Amino acid sequence: MSNAVIKIKFFASLREHVGLAEAEVDEGSVDTVLDVWNSATNNMSLPENILMSVNMDYVDNAYAVKAGDEVAFFPPVTGG
Amino acid sequence: MLIEIKDVPFEPYQCLLEYQASAGFAGKFGATAVFVGSMREFNQGDDVEAMLLEHYPGMTEKYLQKISEEAISKWDILDSLIIHRVGEMLPNDPIVLVAVWSAHRAAAFDASRYLMEELKSRAPFWKKEQLSAEQTRWVEKNT
Numbered sequence: 141m142s143n144a145v146i147k148i149k150f151f152a153s154l155r156e157h158v159g160l161a162e163a164e165v166d167e168g169s170v171d172t173v174l175d176v177w178n179s180a181t182n183n184m185s186l187p188e189n190i191l192m193s194v195n196m197d198y199v200d201n202a203y204a205v206k207a208g209d210e211v212a213f214f215p216p217v218t219g220g
Numbered sequence: 221m222l223i224e225i226k227d228v229p230f231e232p233y234q235c236l237l238e239y240q241a242s243a244g245f246a247g248k249f250g251a252t253a254v255f256v257g258s259m260r261e262f263n264q265g266d267d268v269e270a271m272l273l274e275h276y277p278g279m280t281e282k283y284l285q286k287i288s289e290e291a292i293s294k295w296d297i298l299d300s301l302i303i304h305r306v307g308e309m310l311p312n313d314p315i316v317l318v319a320v321w322s323a324h325r326a327a328a329f330d331a332s333r334y335l336m337e338e339l340k341s342r343a344p345f346w347k348k349e350q351l352s353a354e355q356t357r358w359v360e361k362n363t
Binding site: 149151152153191193196197198212214215216217218219220 | 257273274275276278279282304315316336339340341342343344345346347348358359360361362
């Protein structure tokens, strides 16, 4: 089933730090955003100031994910 | 209300005039507050030759829309416009235009300030500076 996965995106300096722009994890193997991070990065430590979103809304790392979600991790924003 | 992400240089004052001419509030506004942010040729004590502005397509528009709706609900304003650059840019290039129209000045001033501050803290953009041919660095946080 194609939507039994969670899509993951990394942006900016975090993409370079992790060495990945995008990844996917199996929905059955993760409960929270932190689980998604650990699975996608092979348990790299989560940098303290990192921001995260699910389906393009800010969440914290305990947020529960579900199949079909798009999770993103990125550094503090610097637009404007 | 208009939100626009541009991947090529834009002329903010021309965009402002065009939007104002096409919007439906002619005769209703007594105040227009305009903020234009441009790229400096220096940052944190270093010369900056160029800059790459990255964003999260989809989330960027969602948050610019969200803050625009918040401004309209908080202040008595007629309309707002946000245009933001992404991609490769050079010193002096405009980065962002925020404009707010209202009947009286206080709402336009306050709402435009709100839009800029919220954009800087919530919209997912990231700047990477080119300091020289060999050296780049990510801007770590907004000041």
